[in-house]
Amino acid sequence: MSLKKFALVMFLATYLITPAFAQRDTISLNTIITKTAKYINSYPIEKVYLHLDKPYYSAGDTIWFKAYVTIDKHQLSGLSNIVYVDIATNQDSLVKQIKLPVVNGVANGNIILSPAAYKQGNYHLRAYTGWMRNFDNDYFYHKNIAIGNIIQNNVNAYITYNTTDAGGKPKISAAITYRQPGEPQLANKKVSWSITNPAGDEISKGKGTTDQNGVVTVVLNENATASLKNTTLTTSIDLGNRKESLNKFPLNAAIAQRDVQFFPEGGELTLGVRSKVAFKAIGANGLGLNIKGTITDNTGTVVAELASQHLGMGVFALLPEDGKTYKANITFPDGVKTTYDMPRIKPAGICLAVYNNDPDNLNIKLTANDPYFKANQGRIYYLVAQNGGAIYFAAQTKLENQSYSAAIPKSKFPTGIVQLTLFTERGVALSERIAFIKHNDMMNLTLTPDKKAYGVRQKVKLSILAKNSTAPVAGEFSVSVVDESKVPSDENAETSIFSNLLLTSDIKGYIEKPNYYFISKDADVDANLDILMLTQGYRRISYRNIITDKLPQIYLYPEQDGLEVMGTLRNNTGMPISKGNLRLQIAGKNLNAETVTDMVGNFKFSKLNFPDSSQITLSARNNPNSRNLTIAVTGDTYQPATKNPYMQDEVTDIDSSFKTLLTNSKRQYDNLHILKEVVIKSTSLVKKPSHTDYGIFSGLPVMADQQIAGARFKDCNNLLVCLPSMLLGVMVEDNNLYFMKNASNSNRLPLQVFVNGRPMDFATLTSMSGNDVETVEVFKTDGLSNINRNYQSDGIVSIITRKIESSKITYAQLQEMLPKGNLLTYNAQGYSVAREFYSPKYDLLKQGGGFGGDLRSTIYWAPKVKTDKTGITSIDYFNSDSKGTYRATIEGIDADGNLGRYVLRYTVK
Known part of the structure; x- marks a missing residue:
């Protein structure tokens, strides 16, 4: 399958900007440009x-x-x-x-x-x-x-860490706060805790009692004989009538240290070259920490002073001198002082510096120190600047002076991150810097209300106008309206269409409060954004790989034909059937399709459209000797869960942070779920299905180590995705299930999955829905069964599906019911059906009361807002029963790729 081609527009500025840059290209420069263009055409972002x-x-x-x-x-x-x-x-x-x-x-x-x-x-x-x-x-x-979650009557817990000095050694403790929705503080409750390592071995344990605020303190490294790295703290609290095991707490955060990192502009400090050095200080929680300090040389002389400008970041200048080393003497907000060694200094080198304070030009400076200039005088160098893989500027120069300066018009670049790279004539990248170009050319979006203020349940009409500069534009938009009294938020910390598409989607690593750089009226916001660029790295495009033709391995092609069903048709000897006939039917839909296999027996149905968990039937009966044919379907691949790169945004005390929303949620739920009197007239005992119903499990322990009722899976469309999240202490890797305790064991064995007593590959669960499940049992050992030895496994997962009511059937009916290789029926993962947002319509003149019952926090949601060439449209909806400030946000993109966002606040009295 060939990739869809896209035209690449490249603006190559090879004009005279100063005598330093000649107007002539070389083969090497053309090679960089040509290979980069070929790369972005073949691998569009x-x-x-x-x-x-x-x-x-x-x-x-x-x-x-x-x-x-x-x-x-x-x-x-x-x-x-x-x-x-x-x-x-x-x-x-x-x-x-x-x-x-x-x-x-x-x-x-x-x-x-x-x-x-x-x-x-x-x-x-x-x-x-x-x-x-x-x-x-x-x-x-x-x-x-x-x-x-204030609806479920669970005990919620959150944890904070504290490190103190104990005789020269750090003493690490955790304060765990327990809360229960609708209950007073869980004071004077007994708590048991234990710390286990990745292998599941207990390295420390203890007991405690919560104080009047429901807090218990645990010293984490008092009795532990091993490092806390990759360990887990597990607690249980005694509520009198029951013990509730709470979430486990990974303790890597407990040993996280505050840190200061230094980032010389261009990559490295060079002897004799004055350079900007950015720094970033973070606390143990990974968030910015404001610091101050000095830079001293090995004689103790202060050569620079530093202080954070924004979220722990700042910049200072340093001129490294021969024979000297440098240290940073840092003072943290709590008065603790620490010393850090500055990055190493290159004895010979050339540096790229960028100055982004001119509104019209990006000013650059190349500086070579004496040893480097003498060794490389007269050699050719290239400067290349790209955004999103497209090169917008390329020039070459001969090293004839130690220092060159030039100005590149910012009009050459689009809004966003520009990566500037200095190359040798052999294509070796020497220095790199990223900068952010702001043109203030975003789409001009506005929301205009039809009234200055509104009442509860009153109809609101918002007029929408979209312009690109002064011209109206057609575009795709979405609008959200929330009650800010229920959902207050820090707008600087939000994810917006600007902060994502222009900033965070191009940079690896965590960026704190990204929307600040786009909405703040702070006079220093652009300077702070430039410091952020100095502390981050742009790694979407690797010139080294492009130049050496080390291209990414493609294993998934763009899905341009919608949903597909693929597989192979073989006979009972395993030989593929070429030009075989296949028919597809989808239950409940008037959808029939036919196809023919290729020369190696592969088939594919494309451009399908069916909802999630649809039942698909494939038939190969319309073939000679069809009784001897077998259909195999290629299952969907899935993307395993990955670490959350924005885990620093995690909220520890959800109960307090979101108190207004949670209280409102509880009121909403109580209004909608009123239990009526239930009279139980009779009871009967029904044997629940279990592993004991299957002979292969006769040697297993009678009690499973973990048992999950099928009701837990009722909302699951794909058992392959849902099952791992329900199993305690189990992880997924390479399409297999493993116990987490064996994560570091290179010789670990997977768990063997059984469905109704039959062994199955874990990947085959993709065809099962959660509604099929009656019960799931997990066994850490195989007892006397020898299953682990027979299947080369380390643990068993038994899945038992729901039984269908049985009745007597004839032999002919039995033959008809037996599975046939030429007929295959299975549940497929189709498209999720998008629900419509419910927006009530009120007629205030006809209402007889009932005010106070509409407790919506999201007042309105419209995902399909479009403007035509006039740039005009409108939406209307009704307010809820809450008074206060409502916030309406519109975001979107026009046909030319211009981004837009606008926030309107109005009052409901």
Whole structure:
């Protein structure tokens, strides 16, 4: 399958900017330009951004979102026609994965946060296309989502760490706070705890009692004989009538140290060259920490002073001198002082410096020190600047002076990150710097209300106008309206279409409060953004790999034909059947399709459209000797859960942080779920299915180590995705299940999966729905069964499906019911059906009361807002019963890839 080609527009500035840069290209420069152009044509960069209705949620809510899939210069993509959205726990277990059809670069969907499935905590939301899976998953859409749960009567716990000095050794303690929805503080409750290493061995344990605020303190390294790295703290609290085991706490955060990192401009400090040095100080929680300090040489002389400017970041200048070394003497906010060695100093080198304070030009300076200049005088160098893989500036120079300066017009570059790289004539990158270009050329979006203020349940009409500069434009938009009294938020910390598509989607690593750089009126915001660029690295495009033709391995092609069903047709000897006839039918849909296998027996049905968990039937009966044929389907691959790169945004005390939303959520839930009197007239005991029903399990222990009722899987569309998140102490790797205690064991064996007593590969569970499951049992040992030896496994997962009521049948009926290789029926993962947001309509003149019952926190959600060439449209909806400030946010993209965002606040009295 060939990739869809996209025209690459490259602006190559090889004009005279100073005598330093000649107007002539060389083969080496042309090679860099040509290979980069070929790379970006063959491997276009796709991005996904999700506009969410609000920044955090409570159980019982629905996450409403619109996906914008972009390519090239933020134009809506035509490359991929399917987008994937999934949500995982903070333990990296997938909870939900959905597919959505992408039409003209956009899709919309929702995730229902059922109280039983989503415990209180932090979750990792991801979005990506199949094509994006070929590349680094750091460039997926990532967001930390905090979800509170006041509906389930569970004990919630959150943990904070404290480190003190104890005789020259750090004493690390954890304060664990326990809370229960609707209950007073859990004071004077007994707590048991233990610390285990990755192998599952207990290295420390103890007991304690909560204080009047429901807090118990645990000293983590008092009795431990091993490092706390990769260990886990498990607690249980005695509530009198029961003990409730709480979430496990990974303790890597407990040993995280505050740190200061230094980033010389261009990559390295060079002897005799004055350079900017950026720094970033972070606390144990990974967030910026404001510091101050001095830089001293080995004689103790202060050569520079430093102080944080924004979120622990700052910059100072340093001129390294021969025979000297340098240290940074740092003072933290709590008065603690620490000394750090400065980065190494190159004895010979050339540096690239960029000055981004001129509104019209990007000023650059190349400086070579004496040893480097003498060794390389007269040699050719190249300067290349690119954005998103497209080269917008390329020039060459001969090293005739030790220092050159030049100005590149910013009009050559689009808004966003520009990567400037200095090469030798052999194509070796010597120095690199990224800078952010701000043109203030975003789409001009406005929301205009039809009134200055509104009443409760009153109709609101918002007029929308979209312009690119002064000209109206057609575009795709989404609008969210929330009640800010219930969902207050820090707008600087939000993820917006600007902060994602222009900044975080191009940079690896965590960026704190990314929206600040786009909405702040701070006079220093652009200077702070430039310091951020000095502390981050741009790694989407590796020139070294491009020049050496080390290209990425492609294993997933763009999904341009929608949903597909693929597989092979063979006879009972295993030989492929060429030109075989296949027929596809989907239950409940008037959909029939036919295809013919290729020369090696492969078949494919493309451009299908069916909802999730649809039952598909494939038939090969219309072939000679069809009784001897077997159909095999190639299952969908899935993207395993990954570490959340935005885990620093995790909210520890959800109960306090989201108190207004959680209280409102509880009121909503109580209004909708009123239990009526239930009279039990009779009871009967029914034997529950278990592993004892199957002979192969006769040697297993009578009691499983873990048992999960099928009801837990009722909302699961794909058992392959849901099962790992339900199993305690189990992880997924290479399409196998393993016990986490064996994570570091290179010789570990997987768990063997059985379905109704029959061994199955873990990957085959993709065809099973959670509704099929009656019970799941997990065994850590195989007892007297020898299953582990026979199947080369280390543990057993037994899945028992729901039974169908039996009745007597004839032999002929039995023959008809027996599975036939030429007929295959299975559940497939189709598109998630997007629900419509419910927006009530009120007629105030006809209402007889009932005010106070409309407690919506998301007042309105419209994912399909479009403007035509006039740039004008409108939306209308009704307010809820809450008074206060409502916040309306519109985001979107026009046909030319211009981004837009606007926030309106209005009052409800």
